[in-house]
Amino acid sequence: MTDCSALDRPLEDDRQTTIGLTATTILLIEIALAAGGFGIGTGEFVIMGLLPEVASTYGVSVPDAGHVISAYALGVVIGAPIIAALAAKLPRRTLLLALMGVFAAGNLASALATDFWSFTLLRFITGLPHGAYFGVAALVAASMAEPHRRVRAVGRVMLGLTIATLVGTPIATFLGQLMNWRAAFLLVAGIGALTVALIALYLPKDKVAEGASIRRELSAFGRLQVWLSFGVAAVGFGGMFAIFSYIAKTVTDTAGMPVSMVAVVLALFGIGMNVGNIVGSRMADYSLNGTIGGMLAFNIILMSIFSLTAHNPVMLCVCVFLTGCGFAACPAVQTRLMDVAADAQTLAAATNHSAFNIANALGAWLGGIVIAAGYGYGATGYVGSVLSALGLVIFLISVALDRKPSRG
Structure with a gap:
């Protein structure tokens, strides 16, 4: 524990x-x-x-x-x-x-x-x-x-x-x-x-x-919980970037909307991020783990719906807004990393943003592979759903290990 x-x-x-x-x-x-x-x-x-x-x-x-x-x-x-x-x-x-x-x-x-x-x-x-x-x-x-x-x-x-x-x-x-x-x-x-x-x-x-000291900060890398929390961010939230990286072409080619609507959809994503940040911060103060696990589970469902309905302009807009709301987990993951790092908090807190940039690269790369394979831009949601599921598995392992009583 x-x-x-x-x-x-x-x-x-x-x-x-x-x-x-x-x-x-x-x-x-x-x-x-x-x-x-x-x-x-x-x-x-x-x-x-x-x-x-x-x-x-x-x-x-x-x-x-x-x-x-x-x-x-x-x-x-x-x-x-x-x-x-x-x-x-x-x-x-x-x-x-x-x-x-x-x-x-x-x-x-x-x-x-x-x-x-x-x-x-x-x-x-x-x-x-x-x-x-x-x-x-x-x-x-x-x-x-x-x-x-x-x-x-x-x-x-x-x-x-x-x-x-x-x-x-x-x-x-x-x-x-x-x-x-x-x-x-x-x-x-x-x-x-x-x-x-x-x-x-x-x-x-x-x-x-x-x-x-440098040694104390580096001790964060010796903690399994730090690596698991890092993995939750790097893998679990890659789905947001898989969708966002190709959203312009999804709007025009899959949903058949005019190019002028790309800016509107991007604005919806930005509004969602702000709503998610405010609401998610409050949720996490009541239940840190509940917010992280809940958002990962939410994303599995949401991103699957995104792929199933991406051809519908209204549903696309709704799903993009809700995908932006997925940022709700970011302050919670940041805080969990600070917690599990004990007295090496500076390094752990900073690496949270390394993890999210890895998520950015991973999501965009896997999304590109699916598109190149001929599944279409809407299929990026399935990529996000799989990444969210993997992130949820990592998170559940982290929580389970954290609840084990320490020996000695």
Whole structure:
């Protein structure tokens, strides 16, 4: 059985730093942290709508230009665990400022890149702080909340990311198409710089947790529960990306809707993500495991219905909205990883975003295989259903092992 006292100790240490903060100050800190999430989300997704412009500028094909998306995702996967481990002895405020500083500088440099390969390298570098920032921000937010409200605190930080899909990305994309794609990255760099200023202004200085070290952070990889929770995220939530990666062609080719409706369907997905984040955070504060397991089971059914009804425009819209709502599990998985890692929480919290980027790559890859095999774009829902089922199996194994009484 998990040692609850060990799980609570790091957050209790952090609460010593936040004692005396007013509700207004805590809200301002959460807004500052969410602003970083807004910038990261906008920067990550805006490139998808500007690939033709980037390809034209550098004289490459659109598929080749797509490598910059993979480069960013690779940066997230690699950067999260390495930075979290190496920065173990840094105060969290200092680390957040450094991470967002690198993010802002990386986007500024991306906007000024003179050739395609330097642009690709800069997107990789810009992706490095992504996971570590969200992980540390989640820990800071949770440390300021009461135990029964900590998932909601994590959800409020994640709200920056979900709002970015609905507001930030469309605005940046419009700006990039109206002026130049470089203007979009200048905007993202400005959001990053604003975040640095807000964190410096509102987040109080903190001390390094007692006993913090690279070795302690790396100890997270020695815990089976960390690997199982990582697997739940990397496998179980790949279905969302299997569907989302090919949604434009599903809208036009399978449902027979006009191209103009693609933006509407994408907006429905973004609205669903925001609803899921808010509702899921509240659900997880009542039952963390119930929320994760429930959403995986829900996705198995939902994504099967998606494939069966993708030809119907109304059902397609409903299913896309509900698929976005599947983001409800993200704050819960983030919090569970923080819990099972005991005193190696920074690395575990950061690797959650590595896991979701692996889910992104896995879902898109498997979805592409099914489409190439001739099953059609609607069949991506079946891919999602299978991945959700595998994730649920991993999760049930994790819960079963966690309930076993420890020996000695």
